[in-house]
Amino acid sequence: MKLYLAPIQGFTNSTFRSYVVQANGNVTKVFSPFVDAKRYRKEGEKVLKDIAKSIGSNQPLIPQVLGSNSEDICAVLTHFKELGFEEANINMGCPFPPVATKQMGSGLIPFPEKIDEILNAALQVGIKISVKIRLGWTSSEELEVTIPILNKYDLTEVIIHPRIGKQQYKGDVDMDAFERYGKMLMAPVGYSGDINSVEQLVNLKEKFPFVDSWMIGRGAISNPIIFKTIEGAEPSRKEVALAVKQLHNLLFDEFSATLSGPSHLMNKMKPYWDYFEVVFLPDLRQLVKKTVKAGTVANYQAAANDLFAKASREFE
């Protein structure tokens, strides 16, 4: 089974990706969070730092680019190629209004002629191209027009997150639309959205036998060894908590060394707890709260260490 780690901007950096690949052993591809092509134009290779860090690592990395025109996107793709990548992904899914309203990410979907131009130019760079896309920006009807455009090109795969951009990351995934569009696509189809357990994946596999690859994002932050579980291993709650601790500590050490000042460090670490907390709830809720509400780095570390120690003592 092809299992992919999803790109999650602000979370799945090189350290995160390496940990997940090493701890699971069966991740087929990992995708970088998007490189903003407009920022690349202004700031150059500085914006490729996270991707460059992964070169020569254990990661089967597919770098991703986000942009609104072929010139900017191709400049980034060319740089990916120069770094030795054979394949790259184009983001047509980002739902953030400041991005989408500028005809980038999911905001590109209502403009099939733009997508046509971008893919035409991208494939001339000489690097394999895949696309990650939503059902639309404001309506799931939009993809109906876009798919014939995608089908004109020899894409490595098209990964669909079956929501529209306006939904952001909430609300129901539209399985009927996913099935309709998945079957229309000529390229191999990937599925991305709300896979948090083996049971969910098994159900989805039964429902959509045409799907070629399965991508997991937030579920892999909550459970960094989720891929192993999917291939039949049965890690205990204690082992999942240990994986969260190991990943947490690697990230904490990295951000302590690279970010300037305690508030930057706290602002970077705390959002992870929206997902890390899952394995500790409901019984260790108080210690999770204490960690997230800590006002100083010392208090944060003490609370997190207490939490990890308690989980190691009490979880089976």
Ligand SMILES: Cc1cc2nc3c(=O)[nH]c(=O)nc-3n(C[C@H](O)[C@H](O)[C@H](O)COP(=O)(O)O)c2cc1C
């Ligand atoms: C905070 C956040 C940042 C994300 N950043 C990216 C990104 O950089 N590129 C991308 O293609 N998708 C991005 N996504 C979407 C995920 O890759 C994925 O498609 C989506 O979260 C649904 O899958 P999940 O439920 O397994 O997380 C992001 C999602 C979240 C929640």
